[in-house]
Amino acid sequence: MSMIPEKPPFKLLDILYKKEFILFVVLVSILIINSNISPYFLDLYNLIDSTFLFSEKAIIALTMTFVIIARQIDLSVASIIAVSSCVLGYTTSLGYDTWLVISLTLLSGGICGAFNGAIITKFAIPSIIVTIGTMSLFRGLAYSFLEDSYYNKFPKLVSNLGGGYLFGYIPYAFLTFIILAIIFAFILHKTSVGKKIYSIGNNPDAAQYTGIAVDKYTFVLFTLNGLFSALAAIFLSGRLSSVRPNIAFGWELEIITMVVLGGVYIYGGSGSILGVVISIFILGMLSFGLGLLNVPGVGIIIFTGLLLILSIGFPSFIQTLRRKNE
Amino acid sequence: MKKFLTNRDFILFAIIMIGLVAVGFANPLFVTPSSISDVLTDTSILIILALSQMIVILIRAIDLSVASNLALSGMLISLLSTVHPELPVYYFIALSCVIGTVLGVLNGVSIAILKVPFIVTTLGTLSIYRGLIYFVSDGKQVYSNEFSKDFLALIHYKFLSLSFLFWLAVAVFIIIYILLNHTRFGRNLYSLGGNPDAAKYIGINENKYIILAYSISGFFAGLCGYLWVARYSVASTQIAIGFELTVISACVVGGISVMGGVGTVLGCVLGALLIGLIRNALPAVDISQFWQLAISGAIILIAIIINTKTEQRKEKTIMVEN
Numbered sequence: 001m002s003m004i005p006e007k008p009p010f011k012l013l014d015i016l017y018k019k020e021f022i023l024f025v026v027l028v029s030i031l032i033i034n035s036n037i038s039p040y041f042l043d044l045y046n047l048i049d050s051t052f053l054f055s056e057k058a059i060i061a062l063t064m065t066f067v068i069i070a071r072q073i074d075l076s077v078a079s080i081i082a083v084s085s086c087v088l089g090y091t092t093s094l095g096y097d098t099w100l101v102i103s104l105t106l107l108s109g110g111i112c113g114a115f116n117g118a119i120i121t122k123f124a125i126p127s128i129i130v131t132i133g134t135m136s137l138f139r140g141l142a143y144s145f146l147e148d149s150y151y152n153k154f155p156k157l158v159s160n161l162g163g164g165y166l167f168g169y170i171p172y173a174f175l176t177f178i179i180l181a182i183i184f185a186f187i188l189h190k191t192s193v194g195k196k197i198y199s200i201g202n203n204p205d206a207a208q209y210t211g212i213a214v215d216k217y218t219f220v221l222f223t224l225n226g227l228f229s230a231l232a233a234i235f236l237s238g239r240l241s242s243v244r245p246n247i248a249f250g251w252e253l254e255i256i257t258m259v260v261l262g263g264v265y266i267y268g269g270s271g272s273i274l275g276v277v278i279s280i281f282i283l284g285m286l287s288f289g290l291g292l293l294n295v296p297g298v299g300i301i302i303f304t305g306l307l308l309i310l311s312i313g314f315p316s317f318i319q320t321l322r323r324k325n326e
Numbered sequence: 327m328k329k330f331l332t333n334r335d336f337i338l339f340a341i342i343m344i345g346l347v348a349v350g351f352a353n354p355l356f357v358t359p360s361s362i363s364d365v366l367t368d369t370s371i372l373i374i375l376a377l378s379q380m381i382v383i384l385i386r387a388i389d390l391s392v393a394s395n396l397a398l399s400g401m402l403i404s405l406l407s408t409v410h411p412e413l414p415v416y417y418f419i420a421l422s423c424v425i426g427t428v429l430g431v432l433n434g435v436s437i438a439i440l441k442v443p444f445i446v447t448t449l450g451t452l453s454i455y456r457g458l459i460y461f462v463s464d465g466k467q468v469y470s471n472e473f474s475k476d477f478l479a480l481i482h483y484k485f486l487s488l489s490f491l492f493w494l495a496v497a498v499f500i501i502i503y504i505l506l507n508h509t510r511f512g513r514n515l516y517s518l519g520g521n522p523d524a525a526k527y528i529g530i531n532e533n534k535y536i537i538l539a540y541s542i543s544g545f546f547a548g549l550c551g552y553l554w555v556a557r558y559s560v561a562s563t564q565i566a567i568g569f570e571l572t573v574i575s576a577c578v579v580g581g582i583s584v585m586g587g588v589g590t591v592l593g594c595v596l597g598a599l600l601i602g603l604i605r606n607a608l609p610a611v612d613i614s615q616f617w618q619l620a621i622s623g624a625i626i627l628i629a630i631i632i633n634t635k636t637e638q639r640k641e642k643t644i645m646v647e648n
Contacts, residue, residue, distance in 0.1 A: 119627065129584045130630065132571060132626065133624075134623060136619050136620070137619075137624055137627065139623075140621065140623050143616045143617075144616045144620050147614065250453070253449050253452070253453055296460070298465075301456070305450040305457065306454060308446060309440075309442050313436055314440075316440060317439070317440050317441070
């Protein structure tokens with residue numbers, strides 16, 4: 001009987017076929033093209049400021065990666081941002097202490113996420129339909145609470161977090177994203193929690209039989225997703241310094257695009273934080289570059305949609321062709 | 327008799343009637359024949375879209391792009407009508423349906439041939455189609471005075487004091503009812519949704535049915551593109567934004583299972599009617615329009631929970647010895 005090696009032998013060529021490598025090549029080519037097209041692109045300050053365009057979404061993309069790897073999906077994140085931003089504005093208007101305001105904001109997001117998780121696990125309903133429902137429920141709550149008014153007063157700390165820089169260079173939102181990405185990569189790839197999330201995504205029934213509390217994991221992941229949406233809401237409200245009920249409208253699509261483009265399989269079980277981080281930079285640099293070229297936001301929306309479909313459609317189409325040839 | 331009373335469609339019908347009476351007590355003006363006829367007219371587009379969405383949901387998929395498809399088809403024919411107002415209205419309707427069908431086929435091809443999961447595909451085309459409206463229109467609106475008279479006239483035609491829209495919805499109901507209950511196509515759709523593996527074994531071509539289902543959904547989205555633009559006499563980048571959620575909630579309330587293979591055409595129509603009733607009744611009982619979104623969200627959740635709880639469908643598993 002021959003031993004099966006724990007890890008396949010390392011080959012340099014294998015790196016070339018890795019999704020992360022392909023994504024990295026795409027990112028580098030975008031950087032090169034952008035810097036050739038616009039002289040303003042490679043300016044360090046411009047590049048740093050461009051991270052404001054995606055840092056908040058990127059924070060949610062990290063927890064969304066966990067959710068999707070566990071074979072779930074959450075379409076309600078943008079609506080949770082709306083709810084949490086309202087809580088942020090409202091508690092500020094009541095004159096609460098800054099830390100209480102922030103805690104209550106985070107709590108509101110956590111509760112929304114837990115609500116998703118509870119319905120999905122308790123009634124065994126697919127997350128896509130539950131979060132389609134809570135997407136309008138949460139957004140609707142924000143609308144019925146704010147109607148056509150808005151909040152524009154937030155604690156100083158929140159405004160600083162949203163638009164400020166550490167040492168005058170690194171935006172707090174971007175810094176938070178990078179730190180969280182490292183923590184999340186560690187949890188997903190180096191701990192047993194991460195392994196369990198993969199096995200839940202690969203085969204929930206089998207995972208259940210091996211003694212993983214699938215429902216508990218699902219519940220916690222949705223709660224986390226809500227919590228991090230609230231965190232993003234704090235950065236976003238601080239940056240925009242005005243909150244209307246339509247805040248972050250359509251973000252769920254952009255966040256899911258970040259995750260799926262990063263090589264996370266939409267039906268769970270595979271993907272990596274590194275891939276998602278690279279895809280976040282790809283999308284960020286792409287929209288920054290298109291913005292410098294004065295392409296309107298709509299162009300970026302169409303482009304994102306196409307990229308999303310083609311990034312999955314193209315590889316699987318090639319695969320089908322190959323199989324036919326064999 | 328007992329079977330009849332516990333029938334889901336009957337319960338839904340009863341809820342609609344009770345709701346109507348309750349709103350009637352609060353605001354008697356709401357239950358006059360002309361007001362009810364208005365509600366029916368207002369709900370007709372929702373009924374048509376819910377019926378076509380039902381076909382997609384039956385095979386365990388969802389079409390999130392219907393509202394964008396509707397808006398894009400509507401905008402394209404509106405732009406054409408400003409350039410060529412002399413063309414007959416039937417030309418515009420046919421063209422709108424063709425555009426919608428093409429957009430639907432694109433969805434179907436992406437899902438069936440490129441194997442891009444339906445949620446990714448239709449989320450993608452939701453924004454692509456919506457984005458294209460800005461491109462073709464430059465973000466401008468087409469106002470009522472820019473349409474030709476014929477373009478807007480058809481929609482105001484009445485028969486037995488009920489609107490053209492309502493009769494069209496009835497026609498679509500009959501067509502889809504026959505399609506799903508009395509043709510091989512319908513039976514195969516149900517079996518694909520109920521058990522895709524078994525359906526494939528008996529020789530049902532899954533890809534063909536996916537593309538067909540999305541084409542039908544696209545066809546009716548295109549049709550509703552004309553109806554929407556003509557009814558509200560305006561085409562803009564914003565029309566019907568978010569309407570896909572209303573359509574899906576109508577299906578879910580109507581008892582169409584998102585697990586596929588379960589649901590009746592009548593239930594779907596009743597679901598749409600209940601949602602339409604609620605949307606129209608809220609202003610009549612003095613509830614702010616801002617609550618509408620939250621209430622539809624709550625209704626989806628309640629309906630889906632009730633569906634799952636009452637769904638008596640037992641999984642039929644056949645043990646196969648290997």
